Amino acid sequence: MKIYLSLGANLGNRGETLREALRQIACLPQTALKAVAPFYETAPWGNQEQPAFINTAAMVETELSPLNFLHKTQQIELDLGRVRHEHWGARTIDIDFLWAEGVASDTEELKLPHPYLTERAFVLLPLRDIAPDLLLQGRAVADWCREEKIQQQEIHPAAELCEPYPLSMIACVDEQMGIGRQGKLLVHHAEDMQHFRQETLGQVVIMGRKTLESLPDGKPLRGRVNIVLSRSLVRDDVLICRNLAELWALLGRLQVEQPRRKFICIGGGEIYSLLLPYAKEIMLTKVTGKFAADTFFPAHEEFFEAAREARSGLSFVRLWRAGADYFSPRR
Ligand SMILES: Nc1ncnc2c1ncn2[C@@H]1O[C@H](COP(=O)(O)OP(=O)(O)OP(=O)(O)O)[C@@H](O)[C@H]1O
Numbered sequence: 001m002k003i004y005l006s007l008g009a010n011l012g013n014r015g016e017t018l019r020e021a022l023r024q025i026a027c028l029p030q031t032a033l034k035a036v037a038p039f040y041e042t043a044p045w046g047n048q049e050q051p052a053f054i055n056t057a058a059m060v061e062t063e064l065s066p067l068n069f070l071h072k073t074q075q076i077e078l079d080l081g082r083v084r085h086e087h088w089g090a091r092t093i094d095i096d097f098l099w100a101e102g103v104a105s106d107t108e109e110l111k112l113p114h115p116y117l118t119e120r121a122f123v124l125l126p127l128r129d130i131a132p133d134l135l136l137q138g139r140a141v142a143d144w145c146r147e148e149k150i151q152q153q154e155i156h157p158a159a160e161l162c163e164p165y166p167l168s169m170i171a172c173v174d175e176q177m178g179i180g181r182q183g184k185l186l187v188h189h190a191e192d193m194q195h196f197r198q199e200t201l202g203q204v205v206i207m208g209r210k211t212l213e214s215l216p217d218g219k220p221l222r223g224r225v226n227i228v229l230s231r232s233l234v235r236d237d238v239l240i241c242r243n244l245a246e247l248w249a250l251l252g253r254l255q256v257e258q259p260r261r262k263f264i265c266i267g268g269g270e271i272y273s274l275l276l277p278y279a280k281e282i283m284l285t286k287v288t289g290k291f292a293a294d295t296f297f298p299a300h301e302e303f304f305e306a307a308r309e310a311r312s313g314l315s316f317v318r319l320w321r322a323g324a325d326y327f328s329p330r331r
């Protein structure tokens with residue numbers, strides 16, 4: 001069954017809370033996350049004495065019953081720290097059911113379609129991004145969005161990543177998943193250098209301090225936006241993020257500037273481990289042999305092999321996170 005959801009947050013790290021909620025929804029049993037709308041910054045509706053919200057919409061396909069699915073999303077709300085609960089008031093996270101295929105319900109616990117579905121721009125505009133033709137009371141979502149009372153409500157694209165898994169990773173590994181020894185790559189393979197260049201050129205690369213220092217002359221990579229995750233580094237030829245919250249804020253701004261750029265993590269070991277939970281794609285170059293590495297690429301059982309190409313004695317493997325094949329329209 002298809003279910004459309006509305007998600008909102010106006011306390012804490014709003015964007016990351018929404019992405020975490022989406023990741024948890026994508027992991028629910030018998031459920032696939034199929035579409036996620038861009039995130040919007042929205043003025044509070046109802047009680048206006050509260051901070052602005054970030055809102056989005058999502059579509060899942062689930063074999064769970066609507067009530068069972070509702071209980072699961074309520075548990076996710078609790079896990080993400082939703083404590084205070086006043087009607088139409090501030091919240092860390094709110095997950096509302098908007099519409100479920102073939103289901104009408106009018107109990108206290110579950111009202112479907114959602115009673116205010118056609119009243120609120122923060123619900124309708126994200127929904128239009130993923131389901132413009134969905135019929136609500138006989139009218140398409142895109143048509144509802146043209147209503148004057150919807151047009152008057154304050155809502156703007158948010159400078160936020162909307163994809164729950166926004167990152168790619170690229171690495172060259174030996175047979176033991178080793179990536180380096182004593183701060184250096186295990187092998188230098190011209191074909192792999194060419195592949196790395198091709199995959200990263202024009203994109204945004206994210207690395208740790210040690211990886212930056214291991215680049216030729218310790219300089220940033222040309223033709224790419226270089227981001228370094230480091231608590232202490234000070235220099236002005238790269239963008240520096242002190243923690244993940246700063247990284248998400250920076251990537252959100254970069255995505256607004258140029259929506260089609262990829263965010264590619266290029267290492268090293270600690271940064272791969274830190275960022276793997278947010279990756280949807282891994283590009284691994286596999287080298288035959290064992291090179292006594294002291295640094296390794298982390299375990300990644302939640303990924304499956306989507307493509308493989310053998311060239312010049314190397315295997316170029318593309319892995320994809322299971323369940324991360326959702327659609328996310330670009331603005
Ligand atoms: N379509 C629905 N989606 C989510 N919760 C619903 C729905 N219909 C009824 N409920 C019930 O509403 C309660 C949650 O209400 P909540 O306080 O989140 O509403 P609200 O978000 O403040 O208001 P609104 O639903 O108008 O946005 C839960 O107990 C839930 O069982």
Ligand SMILES: Nc1nc2c(c(=O)[nH]1)N=C(CO)CN2
Pocket residue numbers: 007008009042043044045046047053055087088089094122
């Ligand atoms: N902009 C905006 N306003 C709201 C929201 C929300 O998600 N976005 N949720 C509310 C509780 O239902 C009340 N008001």
